[in-house]
Amino acid sequence: MNKRDIIIPVDELTEEELTAAERELVEAARKATQTSYAPYSRFHVGAAIRLSDGAVVSGSNQENVAFPSGICAERTACYYAGASHPDATFEMIAIAARDSKGEPTAEPIAPCGACRQALLEYELRADHDVPLLLAGRDTILRLPSVRSTLPVTFTEF
Numbered sequence: 001m002n003k004r005d006i007i008i009p010v011d012e013l014t015e016e017e018l019t020a021a022e023r024e025l026v027e028a029a030r031k032a033t034q035t036s037y038a039p040y041s042r043f044h045v046g047a048a049i050r051l052s053d054g055a056v057v058s059g060s061n062q063e064n065v066a067f068p069s070g071i072c073a074e075r076t077a078c079y080y081a082g083a084s085h086p087d088a089t090f091e092m093i094a095i096a097a098r099d100s101k102g103e104p105t106a107e108p109i110a111p112c113g114a115c116r117q118a119l120l121e122y123e124l125r126a127d128h129d130v131p132l133l134l135a136g137r138d139t140i141l142r143l144p145s146v147r148s149t150l151p152v153t154f155t156e157f
Helices: 020-035 073-084 112-124
Strands: 012-015 046-050 056-058 088-097 134-135 139-144
Touching: 020 046, 020 056, 020 073, 020 088, 020 134, 046 073, 056 073, 073 088, 073 112, 088 112
Parallel strands: 088 134
Antiparallel strands: 012 139, 046 056, 046 088, 134 139
């Protein structure tokens, strides 16, 4: 038996340490939390994606009383980007959330497994790493790629 360690490099940053482009994307993700429809979980998530054509596309989670029928912010944003900018590739993604009191979450949140898989598909289409910013109230995590959130991937069948 062989043993492997999976190590994911993560930069822990303050907002002041972000580049102007990163800060703009985090703000777009935070703004997208305002359009969330989350009457059941009261957990409002926003995602923003910078595309190679310069556009910033955002999305928010949309819940439904039939829980499997809802969709996460990350997939809302990536599917909208794919449909409205089919020739553009993803360059960077930011994700932010607000809690049930409407306050930014203290800690950064990460995409669920389904969203990681969907975002990975777009990273593979881009044919380069797509950095991911996970924004909490005081701390922002910068991961080098979507693949780093899903190191054992499902990419072929």
